Amino acid sequence: MPSALVFFTELSDAPSKAQRELLTLAASIGEPTVAVASEVPEAAVTQLGAYGVSKLLVAPANESSFLDHSLSALEAAVNQSAAQVVVVANDNFSREVAARIAVRVDGSIVTDAIDISADLVVTKDELAGSYSAQAQASGGVLFVTLKPNSIEDTPQAQAVSVSVEELAVSAATAPSVRIMATEEKVASDRPKLTEARVVVAGGRGVNGDFSAVEALADALGGAVGASRAATDAGWISHDAQIGQTGVTVSPQLFISAGISGAIQQKAGMQTSKCIIAINKDVDAPVFEIADFGIVGDLDKVLPQAAEEIRRRQA
Amino acid sequence: MTEENTAPLKIVVLVKHVPDVQFDRHIDSASLRLDRSESVLSELDEYAVEAAVALVESQGGFAAGHEVIAATMGAKSASNSIKKALQMGASSGVHLNDEALIGSDTVVTSKALAALVEHVGDVDLVVTGMSSTDAETSVVPAQLAERLNFAQLTHALNVDFDGATRELSIRRDHADRTLTLAAALPAVLSVTDQANDPRYPNFKAIMAAKKKSITEVSLADLGLAAQAVGAAGSHITVLNAEARPAREAGTIINDSGQAGIALVDFLAEQKLI
Numbered sequence: 284m285p286s287a288l289v290f291f292t293e294l295s296d297a298p299s300k301a302q303r304e305l306l307t308l309a310a311s312i313g314e315p316t317v318a319v320a321s322e323v324p325e326a327a328v329t330q331l332g333a334y335g336v337s338k339l340l341v342a343p344a345n346e347s348s349f350l351d352h353s354l355s356a357l358e359a360a361v362n363q364s365a366a367q368v369v370v371v372a373n374d375n376f377s378r379e380v381a382a383r384i385a386v387r388v389d390g391s392i393v394t395d396a397i398d399i400s401a402d403l404v405v406t407k408d409e410l411a412g413s414y415s416a417q418a419q420a421s422g423g424v425l426f427v428t429l430k431p432n433s434i435e436d437t438p439q440a441q442a443v444s445v446s447v448e449e450l451a452v453s454a455a456t457a458p459s460v461r462i463m464a465t466e467e468k469v470a471s472d473r474p475k476l477t478e479a480r481v482v483v484a485g486g487r488g489v490n491g492d493f494s495a496v497e498a499l500a501d502a503l504g505g506a507v508g509a510s511r512a513a514t515d516a517g518w519i520s521h522d523a524q525i526g527q528t529g530v531t532v533s534p535q536l537f538i539s540a541g542i543s544g545a546i547q548q549k550a551g552m553q554t555s556k557c558i559i560a561i562n563k564d565v566d567a568p569v570f571e572i573a574d575f576g577i578v579g580d581l582d583k584v585l586p587q588a589a590e591e592i593r594r595r596q597a
Numbered sequence: 598m599t600e601e602n603t604a605p606l607k608i609v610v611l612v613k614h615v616p617d618v619q620f621d622r623h624i625d626s627a628s629l630r631l632d633r634s635e636s637v638l639s640e641l642d643e644y645a646v647e648a649a650v651a652l653v654e655s656q657g658g659f660a661a662g663h664e665v666i667a668a669t670m671g672a673k674s675a676s677n678s679i680k681k682a683l684q685m686g687a688s689s690g691v692h693l694n695d696e697a698l699i700g701s702d703t704v705v706t707s708k709a710l711a712a713l714v715e716h717v718g719d720v721d722l723v724v725t726g727m728s729s730t731d732a733e734t735s736v737v738p739a740q741l742a743e744r745l746n747f748a749q750l751t752h753a754l755n756v757d758f759d760g761a762t763r764e765l766s767i768r769r770d771h772a773d774r775t776l777t778l779a780a781a782l783p784a785v786l787s788v789t790d791q792a793n794d795p796r797y798p799n800f801k802a803i804m805a806a807k808k809k810s811i812t813e814v815s816l817a818d819l820g821l822a823a824q825a826v827g828a829a830g831s832h833i834t835v836l837n838a839e840a841r842p843a844r845e846a847g848t849i850i851n852d853s854g855q856a857g858i859a860l861v862d863f864l865a866e867q868k869l870i
Contacts, residue, residue: 293772349778350749375735375752376771382703382736383743391704391832394734409838410622411733416629416838423832458748458784463766464777481869503870521791522770527618527730528641528790536869546618553844557867559860565849572844575863579852587857592870595861 288366296326301431306334318360335439342450351455381426390424397433411550481505488541495585502592526551544569605662614675615731638678641726643795650686683806684798690811700828707740712819738787748780751787
């Protein structure tokens with residue numbers, strides 16, 4: 284049975300959905316070890332046990348500069364765990380940390396994975412999800428970054444007890460990158476865009492007003508996304524951008540409101556399980572990939588749908 | 598100011614020749630390689646070229662002796678992407694073209710590109726786009742920083758350079774924060790599509806580019822063995838690649854006043870609410 288290591292930069296009391304997917308995947312490969320590059324709260328340790336994690340390696344944060352601590356922590360964890368496969372989240376930071384350590388230990392890395400089999404064959408998306416490919420590593424430690432919404436989050440039938448060890452982390456070796464300032468983003472009560480089960484996204488057609496998109500997202504307990512046209516216009520934060528240069532989403536339900544569906548936009552959402560499109564232009568390319576399409580006025584359709592959902596849920 | 602601080606900047610901007618995302622892209626079912634016949638300069642690399650050229654312009658321009666060298670690895674046709682970078686203002690090009698590179702994974706790609714940067718020599722800054730639009734891994738800039746032992750300033754939302762201290766600072770998103778990061782040169786910088794607006798070359802720039810040189814280099818020039826790169830040198834092997842079935846359009850209705858209700862009916866049918 285291969286040994287799997289899961290690496291997190293941070294772990295809060297309740298692991299996020301994407302983190303639980305990583306734990307589920309690791310447990311399906313072999314007895315997983317988890318390494319975290321910061322302090323881990325007691326509640327999170329219990330959660331790890333529920334996913335079959337028997338060993339936790341902790342490298343308390345020492346973030347004097349950007350990246351260094353995470354690099355040193357992952358390198359130490361790879362050496363100490365002797366894992367054959369290391370799984371991390373698919374965000375830019377986790378990818379970069381894994382990719383650098385893959386170079387350091389002469390391993391390899393596969394990004395955008397959606398599954399790893401017990402014999403370490405990685406299934407991944409290619410060309411923005413228009414292809415599915417399988418790849419294998421011939422030697423060295425294999426690092427894999429997993430797309431959210433790929434694995435059914437499943438705790439183990441029986442929880443295990445977790446032994447916690449502190450990682451011996453060597454001093455940073457990379458040239459220093461200093462953190463000069465930190466701006467916290469405005470916290471949202473909505474689910475995280477990349478992890479949400481439901482995403483409602485608005486584009487040029489919302490004409491500067493996202494309130495109807497937000498109201499429908501809230502009725503469905505979903506996240507709010509946007510096309511690049513909408514973020515470039517300054518109608519909504521750039522963080523909401525879905526597409527080739529924004530985030531990629533793969534929710535159960537994607538509602539596209541007033542987005543034409545140009546190829547760069549489709550790249551960010553075409554692996555959604557169900558796509559609903561609302562657009563006033565019957566020729567909008569998004570209708571070619573929609574499971575259900577409405578040619579109509581957003582200002583009428585979105586509030587009516589939100590109202591109907593609230594009525595049925597009442 | 599020390600002597601070193603006034604030395605001209607030597608910048609390498611990495612460009613990649615990729616299949617045009619505006620067309621259907623294909624992976625060959627036999628070779629499992631991407632069909633690269635309709636290729637262009639990766640549009641995300643235009644932001645990298647713009648960032649490099651704009652940085653030089655902010656420091657006295659090319660007349661001050663600064664250089665922007667557009668570098669690529671790829672087949673013969675990849676020189677077209679260098680030409681586009683030259684039209685956008687890069688001063689010269691260097692093209693690593695060797696059949697043995699085919700099938701390189703990111704670990705090996707970064708090895709070859711790091712050797713190419715070292716071959717150029719005395720490089721202060723490597724600039725890249727945030728990701729290629731074909732493989733979309735976006736990890737090679739970080740791997741280059743690792744291999745070259747340069748500071749890693751990646752996914753920049755904006756770029757500031759202080760000519761006196763030769764310090765580069767960027768803003769980047771990280772978890773629920775936006776960080777301002779700073780490092781001294783040498784550095785690897787990757788820029789997002791938020792960082793600038795790439796220029797369109799005018800006729801004069803296009804004509805000027807024709808006079809700029811592109812140097813071809815081989816693996817042997819870099820001191821790399823053929824079996825250390827490409828499929829032979831890579832740990833990763835692609836086993837298969839299949840096009841996902843195209844999504845089919847479902848029911849499309851015209852709103853005649855009740856479409857919002859129809860939408861909810863559809864959600865209920867699909868057990869999505």
